[in-house]
Amino acid sequence: MQTGTVYLVGAGPGDPGLLTLKGKACLEKADIVIYDALANESLLNYLQPQAKRVYVGKKAGQHTMKQDDINALLVESARQYAHVVRLKGGDPFVFGRGGEEALVLAENQIPFEIVPGVTAGIAVPAYSGIPVTHRDTATSVAFVTGHESPDKTEEDAQVDWQRMARSCDTLVIYMGVKNLPYIVQELKTAGLPDDTPVAVICDGTYPAQRTLTGTLQTIASQAQEQNVKPPAMIVVGSVVKLHDSLSWFEQRPLFGQTIVVTRNADADARLTNLLEDQGAQVLHFPTIEIVEGIPNPDMEQAMQQLASYDWLIFTSGNAVRIFFQQLLTDNRDIRALHDLKIAAIGKPTAEQLQTYHLHADFVPDQFTSEQLVAGMLAQRIGTNTRILFPCSNLSNPHIAEQFRQAGATIDVLPVYETRLSTPEAKKVDELKSLIQHGQVSWITFTSSSTVHNFVQLVGQEFLAEYHERIPAASIGPVTTATLEEYGLRPRVTASKHTYQGLVNAMRGDE
Numbered sequence: 068m069q070t071g072t073v074y075l076v077g078a079g080p081g082d083p084g085l086l087t088l089k090g091k092a093c094l095e096k097a098d099i100v101i102y103d104a105l106a107n108e109s110l111l112n113y114l115q116p117q118a119k120r121v122y123v124g125k126k127a128g129q130h131t132m133k134q135d136d137i138n139a140l141l142v143e144s145a146r147q148y149a150h151v152v153r154l155k156g157g158d159p160f161v162f163g164r165g166g167e168e169a170l171v172l173a174e175n176q177i178p179f180e181i182v183p184g185v186t187a188g189i190a191v192p193a194y195s196g197i198p199v200t201h202r203d204t205a206t207s208v209a210f211v212t213g214h215e216s217p218d219k220t221e222e223d224a225q226v227d228w229q230r231m232a233r234s235c236d237t238l239v240i241y242m243g244v245k246n247l248p249y250i251v252q253e254l255k256t257a258g259l260p261d262d263t264p265v266a267v268i269c270d271g272t273y274p275a276q277r278t279l280t281g282t283l284q285t286i287a288s289q290a291q292e293q294n295v296k297p298p299a300m301i302v303v304g305s306v307v308k309l310h311d312s313l314s315w316f317e318q319r320p321l322f323g324q325t326i327v328v329t330r331n332a333d334a335d336a337r338l339t340n341l342l343e344d345q346g347a348q349v350l351h352f353p354t355i356e357i358v359e360g361i362p363n364p365d366m367e368q369a370m371q372q373l374a375s376y377d378w379l380i381f382t383s384g385n386a387v388r389i390f391f392q393q394l395l396t397d398n399r400d401i402r403a404l405h406d407l408k409i410a411a412i413g414k415p416t417a418e419q420l421q422t423y424h425l426h427a428d429f430v431p432d433q434f435t436s437e438q439l440v441a442g443m444l445a446q447r448i449g450t451n452t453r454i455l456f457p458c459s460n461l462s463n464p465h466i467a468e469q470f471r472q473a474g475a476t477i478d479v480l481p482v483y484e485t486r487l488s489t490p491e492a493k494k495v496d497e498l499k500s501l502i503q504h505g506q507v508s509w510i511t512f513t514s515s516s517t518v519h520n521f522v523q524l525v526g527q528e529f530l531a532e533y534h535e536r537i538p539a540a541s542i543g544p545v546t547t548a549t550l551e552e553y554g555l556r557p558r559v560t561a562s563k564h565t566y567q568g569l570v571n572a573m574r575g576d577e
């Protein structure tokens with residue numbers, strides 16, 4: 068019988084960007100993935116929708132599946148599927164029992180490959196600004212398990228702390244949180260001075276990363292006071308002192324802040340990326356849903372008469388995307404627009420146009436609908452101008468009104484609908500509880516509809532009680548005015564009405 072291949076893939080220590088390209092390619096081809104608690108679940112987004120997912124993770128003291136059962140599952144999966152991925156936190160061969168799993172596969176003549184990963188023992192200290200070796204002061208490093216039982220007998224002793232302390236400059240200890248007092252004692256007995264620097268880094272490479280530094284003398288009680296929980300990496304040696312100068316990850320401007328993004332993940336991927344780059348933990352709470360493809364007879368008519376317009380106006384990237392999709396569906400392309408001028412409300416919308424090789428003839432300096440209208444009326448629009456405005460069903464009605472007042476003809480063409488999103492009740496309750504407990508640093512509002520829908524989802528009653536605890540960040544004056552209608556005073560309003568402007572405002576850079 069033919070068997071599939073099992074790929075033992077290292078998922079890296081947590082930050083999804085630390086997966087290798089080869090690991091990603093394996094996930095993209097996988098028929099089944101068998102994964103652990105330490106592998107970041109967001110990596111499963113690389114899977115094909117039909118790929119099977121099996122969680123076999125272990126959390127301290129609580130085993131979901133025994134190692135023998137995992138081994139058996141790997142063998143069985145290889146007999147059923149062509150491409151089996153065993154995804155393990157960090158590197159599969161560093162304290163990951165990857166060796167045992169590979170041996171079982173070899174014994175059963177199942178083809179396998181090892182895809183090394185970025186091990187927590189190197190990456191977690193690095194994210195804490197601690198190089199595990201350093202010229203002149205640390206020329207050797209040992210990776211050690213701290214998991215062995217303190218009640219070990221002489222015969223089953225595994226870690227020779229004495230030898231380790233004598234021969235290696237840096238000790239990187241995995242799985243050591245529970246045994247920290249014991250480990251400290253062993254190292255002291257082995258002759259390491261009390262003032263030897265020690266770091267304990269929890270949830271390394273994640274937005275929740277936390278570094279505790281001290282010495283062999285102090286670290287155990289510090290860890291107890293601070294209620295340190297696994298996963299955590301313990302680093303012992305002089306390199307720990309470099310943390311003070313090299314800590315970069317925890318120093319990023321929005322590090323440690325939980326920021327709510329109120330549009331869906333796709334629409335706000337750019338905002339999410341900007342926030343994460345600055346160190347924020349992003350919480351997605353989509354309040355609006357974009358619905359496209361609703362039959363619209365006006366659309367057909369407008370598309371047929373494109374040549375009769377002078378200007379096309381876009382106030383969102385969605386409108387650009389859906390309009391050009393429709394043009395292509397009608398078997399036409401950008402040549403149908405050769406006589407039209409195009410206005411875009413802001414840089415992101417203009418950039419979306421560029422993906423269709425089109426240059427916006429007008430983009431206001433300030434990215435608001437007022438500025439768009441004012442700028443066009445000032446020099447570009449006459450009484451006979453004909454404008455086509457593909458937009459959302461909720462677009463700002465003032466835009467069309469003002470052009471009409473100036474004598475222009477404007478056809479408002481809703482090409483998509485913005486609807487209230489319907490998150491699970493559990494998600495709404497979770498967010499409310501975070502707000503109640505002051506655990507949200509910012510809630511970002513990027514349009515008036517995000518405000519209306521947010522209020523509808525959390526409810527007026529909640530708002531009345533907790534409005535002072537809602538740390539709103541608004542992208543511009545129109546959104547701010549909408550927030551104020553509900554008695555919500557934003558703590559910042561971006562002076563540049565872009566995602567970058569919003570991020571700068573939250574950073575306090577304006």
Ligand code: SAH
Nearest residue numbers: 157158161163186187241242271298299300
């Ligand atoms: N194969 C993994 C290690 C598995 S052992 C690797 O190569 O990284 C599990 C231990 O790794 C944890 O107890 C903890 O000590 C460490 N660890 C894994 N991920 C970590 C993280 N994100 N932050 C801190 N320590 C981590």
